[in-house]
Amino acid sequence: MTARSSRPRSPVDEYIAAAPKHARRALAVVRKTIRSALPNASETISYKIPAFRLHGRIVVYFAGWSEHYALYPGNTAVVAKFRSELLPYEIAKGTIRFPYERPVPTKLISSIAKFRAAQVAAKRPPPPSKVSRRPLSPTGRPRPRRKR
Numbered sequence: 094m095t096a097r098s099s100r101p102r103s104p105v106d107e108y109i110a111a112a113p114k115h116a117r118r119a120l121a122v123v124r125k126t127i128r129s130a131l132p133n134a135s136e137t138i139s140y141k142i143p144a145f146r147l148h149g150r151i152v153v154y155f156a157g158w159s160e161h162y163a164l165y166p167g168n169t170a171v172v173a174k175f176r177s178e179l180l181p182y183e184i185a186k187g188t189i190r191f192p193y194e195r196p197v198p199t200k201l202i203s204s205i206a207k208f209r210a211a212q213v214a215a216k217r218p219p220p221p222s223k224v225s226r227r228p229l230s231p232t233g234r235p236r237p238r239r240k241r
Contacts, residue, residue: 105124113157113159116157123162123202126206130206134146140154143155154167160192161190165188170212178204181195
């Protein structure tokens with residue numbers, strides 16, 4: 094717990110606090126931007142970096158490194174959708190790298206987070222149906238009921 098607040102620090106708070114001094118401000122802005130874009134998402138640490146989870150699935154990761162901070166939306170659809178806005182940044186294998194020297198592109202990060210949330214919602218499995226609960230046969234059909 095901190096002296097300023099009575100609430101315990103989250104793992105994401107600790108991640109940002111442990112980042113190099115020059116990275117903390119950018120990471121805090123990225124976190125705040127994603128948090129406001131995805132108000133129903135929960136924060137977590139996955140693969141040792143901060144992430145936002147929605148409907149049980151990771152929407153976006155972010156991390157701070159020595160020369161840049163990065164956003165990991167994880168797919169080519171994001172790069173295709175935001176191609177013109179991403180031109181000034183380095184992109185490689187689902188990673189978008191932003192240099193610390195430039196202002197944090199909050200509108201772009203917010204748009205990417207919302208786009209990824211829509212992708213996750215579209216892939217969300219339907220709720221379980223109340224159809225037959227009988228075990229399935231190897232062919233995928235319900236097994237016949239046993240006669241008593």
